[in-house]
Amino acid sequence: MSGHRRVKDISYDEEDYDDYDEDDYDLSPEDREQMRIGTIKVKEALGPSYNIPNKQIEDALWDSYYDVAKATTNLKSTHTPIQSKKQRQESRFDRAAGSAAQSSPANKKNESAIPYPLPISASCCHSFLHTENFFQDAPWGNIPSDRLGVLVPNSIRLRYGLLGGSSKPSKLAALAAARKKKEDEKKAGTTPSSFNSGNLETGKSILLLHRLGNKQSSHSSQPSTPLPDGSITGKENVGKYITPTLPNRQKVKPTPAIERQIRDVSDTVDHSEDTPARNIPRSDLRANPSAFAHSMFGKSLSQAVGSNDQEDSAFMLPYLSDPDFAKLNAFAGPSPDDVVLNAQAKGAKGTKSQSKQSIGKATKSATEGSDSLSVQEPPKVKSKNLNVLEEFEKSKLKSSANFVVIGHVDHGKSTLMGRLLYDLKVVDQRSVDKLRKEAENIGKPSFALAWVMDQTAEERSRGVTVDVATNTFETDRARYTILDAPGHQDFIPNMIAGASQADFAVLVIDSSTNSFESGLRGQTKEHALLARSIGVQRIIVVVNKMDTISWFESRFQEIAQQMSAFLSSAGFSPKNVSFIPCAGLTGENVVLPAPSTASWYTGNTFLQELDTCEHSTCPLERPLRLTVSDIFRGGITNPLSISGRIDAGSLQVGDTILSMPANENATIRAIEIDSESVDWAVAGQIATLHLADIDPVHLRVGDIVCTPSAPVTNIKSFTAKILAFDHVLPMHVDVFRGRLNVPARVAKLLAVLDKATGEPVKKKPRVVQPGLVARVVVELERAMPLEVRERVVLRTEGATVAAGLVEGLV
Numbered sequence: 139m140s141g142h143r144r145v146k147d148i149s150y151d152e153e154d155y156d157d158y159d160e161d162d163y164d165l166s167p168e169d170r171e172q173m174r175i176g177t178i179k180v181k182e183a184l185g186p187s188y189n190i191p192n193k194q195i196e197d198a199l200w201d202s203y204y205d206v207a208k209a210t211t212n213l214k215s216t217h218t219p220i221q222s223k224k225q226r227q228e229s230r231f232d233r234a235a236g237s238a239a240q241s242s243p244a245n246k247k248n249e250s251a252i253p254y255p256l257p258i259s260a261s262c263c264h265s266f267l268h269t270e271n272f273f274q275d276a277p278w279g280n281i282p283s284d285r286l287g288v289l290v291p292n293s294i295r296l297r298y299g300l301l302g303g304s305s306k307p308s309k310l311a312a313l314a315a316a317r318k319k320k321e322d323e324k325k326a327g328t329t330p331s332s333f334n335s336g337n338l339e340t341g342k343s344i345l346l347l348h349r350l351g352n353k354q355s356s357h358s359s360q361p362s363t364p365l366p367d368g369s370i371t372g373k374e375n376v377g378k379y380i381t382p383t384l385p386n387r388q389k390v391k392p393t394p395a396i397e398r399q400i401r402d403v404s405d406t407v408d409h410s411e412d413t414p415a416r417n418i419p420r421s422d423l424r425a426n427p428s429a430f431a432h433s434m435f436g437k438s439l440s441q442a443v444g445s446n447d448q449e450d451s452a453f454m455l456p457y458l459s460d461p462d463f464a465k466l467n468a469f470a471g472p473s474p475d476d477v478v479l480n481a482q483a484k485g486a487k488g489t490k491s492q493s494k495q496s497i498g499k500a501t502k503s504a505t506e507g508s509d510s511l512s513v514q515e516p517p518k519v520k521s522k523n524l525n526v527l528e529e530f531e532k533s534k535l536k537s538s539a540n541f542v543v544i545g546h547v548d549h550g551k552s553t554l555m556g557r558l559l560y561d562l563k564v565v566d567q568r569s570v571d572k573l574r575k576e577a578e579n580i581g582k583p584s585f586a587l588a589w590v591m592d593q594t595a596e597e598r599s600r601g602v603t604v605d606v607a608t609n610t611f612e613t614d615r616a617r618y619t620i621l622d623a624p625g626h627q628d629f630i631p632n633m634i635a636g637a638s639q640a641d642f643a644v645l646v647i648d649s650s651t652n653s654f655e656s657g658l659r660g661q662t663k664e665h666a667l668l669a670r671s672i673g674v675q676r677i678i679v680v681v682n683k684m685d686t687i688s689w690f691e692s693r694f695q696e697i698a699q700q701m702s703a704f705l706s707s708a709g710f711s712p713k714n715v716s717f718i719p720c721a722g723l724t725g726e727n728v729v730l731p732a733p734s735t736a737s738w739y740t741g742n743t744f745l746q747e748l749d750t751c752e753h754s755t756c757p758l759e760r761p762l763r764l765t766v767s768d769i770f771r772g773g774i775t776n777p778l779s780i781s782g783r784i785d786a787g788s789l790q791v792g793d794t795i796l797s798m799p800a801n802e803n804a805t806i807r808a809i810e811i812d813s814e815s816v817d818w819a820v821a822g823q824i825a826t827l828h829l830a831d832i833d834p835v836h837l838r839v840g841d842i843v844c845t846p847s848a849p850v851t852n853i854k855s856f857t858a859k860i861l862a863f864d865h866v867l868p869m870h871v872d873v874f875r876g877r878l879n880v881p882a883r884v885a886k887l888l889a890v891l892d893k894a895t896g897e898p899v900k901k902k903p904r905v906v907q908p909g910l911v912a913r914v915v916v917e918l919e920r921a922m923p924l925e926v927r928e929r930v931v932l933r934t935e936g937a938t939v940a941a942g943l944v945e946g947l948v
């Protein structure tokens with residue numbers, strides 16, 4: 139298993155799952171209807187010998203995604219039929235326990251309500267029982283499984299905090315918040331309140347200065363006049379520097395004491411229009427400079443204070459007293475911060491001019507300007523400029539092949555693959571033992587081998603594959619990649635994605651009584667048809683679970699006969715179809731030969747059959763095409779990676795690739811095949827590409843990666859030759875191309891075609907009947923990267939209506 143799985147970026151938010159509470163979950167009307175019908179069917183299937191509460195039946199249906207057969211099997215495996223309960227001999231111990239219970243005062247009290255021994259049917263209706271009698275009819279030490287409870291500790295929900303933690307603020311945070319609030323209140327109230335409450339000195343000064351400032355600004359519109367030394371002079375500017383901002387100025391009512399002082403000061407002011415401000419005796423308002431100010435500002439300040447001649451220098455800044463200040467022109471160039479920021483911006487763009495110098499150097503020589511400075515550039519991806527096709531020829535690599543494992547839910551696909559990997563020692567004994575233990579712990583021991591493939595918690599707890607799982611193994615002849623597709627109808631889009639990466643298919647069929655038949659009505663046929671429509675030509679049909687029918691030859695022949703007829707009608711050539719009897723669970727005829735009881739079978743084992751497949755040759759010389767099947771984000775060394783099958787062409791480290799439909803370039807930093815680092819990869823291989831120079835928002839599962847020189851184009855409508863699975867008429871559909879799907883409309887039915895010749899037999903039909911081939915025009919709601927001769931599947935409301943080949947771009 140590649141380490142990528144650990145960092146795989148999945149689009150759902152973990153928090154959504156935290157909030158999910160099964161009990162609170164509201165079923166949609168369709169779900170409710172499915173549940174109602176499912177419950178009736180399961181009850182029918184269980185028959186009268188099982189009396190299982192509806193709630194448990196619904197739970198089983200929910201767990202099996204409404205699969206009636208699976209829910210029934212699960213319930214049967216966890217419940218004992220009434221018959222056998224009745225027939226069970228009461229042990230002496232039970233009898234003793236029963237009479238003890240009968241004679242107990244507690245039970246005597248309830249005797250009228252529930253007679254002992256309790257009828258079995260009543261034991262299932264827990265709602266009528268008093269809690270203390272819940273186990274009354276259960277024999278000692280043998281509690282029926284349906285009455286066993288599980289203690290589930292409340293999970294600790296660390297949420298809302300920055301690093302998890304409770305949603306409540308800590309005491310420390312509350313204290314800090316309270317303190318801050320107090321400070322803010324204080325700040326907001328300080329000026330007016332202190333002023334009003336008679337902070338006489340401050341109030342007096344502020345009010346006076348404010349008045350002066352107002353007067354200055356209202357009477358003068360002349361600009362300030364800078365002196366040659368850079369200081370500012372002129373009566374207009376005095377107020378400019380000293381006017382404080384008073385909130386709600388007009389509302390401030392000075393106290394009588396302040397008013398008196400204002401009057402005194404005002405008397406000294408000449409109110410005529412052109413009285414210069416320098417006549418105001420402002421020295422009164424200023425305190426003597428502190429010792430610190432002396433040391434900082436030197437003589438100039440001490441001289442200024444109290445001297446009317448030099449009053450303008452009272453607001454001089456330190457550097458103004460420096461005679462050389464004007465020459466310095468300190469703000470002519472960019473600030474040191476600007477220099478660094480500019481250099482960093484340039485570095486990010488990756489221009490060549492700025493490669494050598496460091497940031498430290500840049501700040502030191504700030505005044506030299508930004509052009510000569512730079513920051514450390516991230517290392518560029520070096521291309522070895524290999525001739526990949528020559529390298530491929532030289533490497534004498536074993537041919538590689540990908541096969542998709544398809545079939546109806548629970549027919550044993552994952553178990554068969556688990557067994558294959560186990561017998562080939564790709565998975566060791568210890569891992570399988572561990573899986574066995576874990577599977578036993580949740581009451582699903584038979585799924586241990588399937589868990590080799592099914593790795594997510596949901597898949598394991600439900601016993602159903604949800605997404606395509608991949609694994610690899612090697613034989614003497616080839617390297618194989620397994621694409622284990624889900625069998626359940628709800629996950630057909632994932633199956634389509636798996637099949638679109640495959641060179642051939644393995645169709646698994648459960649041979650046990652009724653299972654093959656129910657599979658035919660389910661996904662056995664649909665999967666086979668889809669695989670063929672997507673372009674798969676070779677199919678191995680594994681007739682599985684032969685151990686359950688004691689390797690009965692006639693059952694195998696019956697299945698082979700029926701499936702041959704169907705597969706040839708679906709377009710598979712008989713020479714590309716083979717049948718292998720197997721038992722994935724026991725491993726018979728998988729890697730090891732068939733058991734002696736199957737002496738009638740002399741053909742290949744499943745593994746031998748895999749090696750007989752002609753591996754389709756991939757177009758290496760054609761321009762690069764790779765379908766993105768996974769995106770991984772968040773790795774430390776490789777923050778952004780994609781994986782997918784290379785459908786055509788080749789690639790190497792350092793190549794620039796183009797992602798469609800986003801139309802964004804990226805650089806390949808590194809390549810991995812089967813978790814091993816390589817310099818190049820060719821068509822047919824499933825590669826993981828570690829990327830640089832692209833924002834993850836431009837990449838999605840289903841995208842096409844191609845060469846910028848020969849890109850795939852985004853199109854909005856196309857004509858296609860389709861095989862109808864259902865009635866096709868002008869209708870809304872979803873167009874699937876690998877993992878990409880886009881809402882669309884079958885806009886026109888151009889013609890019904892002859893299956894053999896492809897010639898039109900009926901133009902402009904109103905509807906295309908199931909099983910017929912037709913030419914249609916499809917209009918997409920969003921542009922999609924598509925090319926002529928690509929395979930598409932049309933689905934609506936969870937069902938496949940048609941599949942076919944793109945003939946032309948409109």
Ligand SMILES: Nc1nc2c(ncn2[C@@H]2O[C@H](COP(=O)(O)OP(=O)(O)OP(=O)(O)O)[C@@H](O)[C@H]2O)c(=O)[nH]1
Pocket residue numbers: 545546547548549550551552553554584585588601602603623624625626682683684685686720721722723724
């Ligand atoms: N007796 C017997 N049981 C089998 C065999 N193969 C699989 N099973 C059982 O069938 C059940 C389903 O097996 P899976 O491998 O999960 O089936 P699947 O087809 O992968 O299911 P999905 O991926 O969910 O569609 C498990 O309980 C297996 O133990 C077999 O050869 N013999």
